[in-house]
Amino acid sequence: MIKELDKDFTSLNEYISQLNPSKIFILVDENTHNHCLPILLPNLETDAPFEVIEIEAGEENKNIGTATQLWEIFSEMEADRKSLLINLGGGVVTDLGGFVASTYKRGIRFINLPTTLLAMCDASIGGKTGIDHQYLKNVIGTFALPEAILFYPKFLDTLKFEELRSGFAEMLKHGLIADEKHWNDLISVEKIAPQFIEPFIQRSMEIKNEVVTKDFKEENVRKILNFGHTIGHAVESLFLKKGNLIPHGEAVALGMICETHLAFLCGLLDVDVSSVIISKIKRLFPYIDISEFKNAEIMDLMFNDKKNEDGNINFSLINGIGSCLYDQKVNAEQIILVLEFYKNMGD
Ligand SMILES: NC(=O)c1ccc[n+]([C@@H]2O[C@H](COP(=O)([O-])OP(=O)(O)OC[C@H]3O[C@@H](n4cnc5c(N)ncnc54)[C@H](O)[C@@H]3O)[C@@H](O)[C@H]2O)c1
C-alpha cells in the first residue's frame, strides 16, 4: 500500500491502530534523526511503547555488523512478533531495516517512511531488502513487503543536492524502461530541486510498483528495473571496497550510459537515440573516473550479478525510450568495448 502522508500523519496513525503493535521501533540514521524524527514524533498517536534506534548514516553501514547490532537490540528489548518497525530514512535504512525486520524471529511487520527521493521512488517499494557483504551489493537479503509505504515529500526539503540528484537517476531509469513521457517530463525540469521534481514522484512510484506487481521475485520482467545496475553495481562495489563511496544514483547513471551504448552495439537502439540518452545523462551527472579499475575486475563483479543464469551475465537493455528487454546476453568483447567507450568519454 503506497500513500502520501498528510501533514498530521493521519494515515500512519491509522495503520498503527490497525496493526495494534505490542511495541514500536523507529529506525533512523543520524540525519533522519535530526531532520525527520522531529516532524514525525509530534504527530505520532499511539499507546504502544516506542523506542528510537539510530544507526550511522551511509552505505558503508548497510552490512552484517549493523544488522547484528539491530537483532541484538530487538532481543535485549524483548521485541516480539507483534512488534512493529518503522523505517524512517533513505534506501540504506529501508533496505537494512526491512532485512532485519524480515529475519528477526522469522519476520516482524514493518512500515517504510522514505525520506530521500531515491527511497520514495524506488528503494521503499517492491520488497527488496538487504545488505552488502564483501563489497557485493545487496548480496544478502530477502523479498519482504512492508505493511505500508507512506511518503511525505516535505522530507526532501532538507536533502543535500547530491542525494536528490541520486534519486533523480532512478526516476530517469523508470522513464527509459517503461514510460517515454516520464522521461521527457524529467529531462525538461527547470532544475533538480524538490519543487520541480515533486510533481513526478507519484508516476515514478507507480512505474516501479506496476513492474513489481507483475514479478515480485524478479524471475522475469522485474529485471528491467535493474537497467544500468549490471555495470553500475560493479563500479559501486569497487568504490565501496576502496572506502571511497559514490552515491548509488551516480553509479546507476554511469551504468545507464554504458548500458545504453551497449544496447546500441547490440543493435537494439539507433545511434541517434542512444546519443540523445547518453548526452542527457552526461549533462545531469558528474563523470566518474574509473580508469584505475581494470576491465577484468569490473567484469569479475558483473559475474556475481543476481540476474545471471548458467554463468552468463544477463543484461537488461533498453530497446527504445520507454521500453526494456531483460535476459539479454552479450559477449565479453562488447562489454570491454563499452567500458573503454566510457573510460575514453571523459568529463
Ligand atoms: N531495495 C530497493 O529496491 C532499492 C532500490 C534502489 C536503491 N536501493 C538502495 O538504496 C541505497 C541508497 O539509498 P539513498 O540514496 O536513499 O541513500 P541513503 O539512505 O544513504 O541516504 C542518503 C543520505 O541522505 C541522508 N538523509 C536521508 N533522508 C534525509 C533527509 N530527509 N534530510 C537530510 N538528509 C537525509 C542520509 O542520512 C544519508 O546520509 C543503496 O544501498 C541502494 O542499494 C535499494
Ligand SMILES: O=C(O)C(=O)C[C@@H](O)[C@H](O)[C@H](O)COP(=O)(O)O
Ligand atoms: O527493485 C528492483 O528490482 C530494482 O532493481 C531496483 C534497483 O534500483 C535497486 O537498486 C535494487 O536494489 C537493485 O536490486 P539488486 O537485486 O540488483 O540488488
Ligand SMILES: [Zn+2]
Ligand atoms: Zn538502484
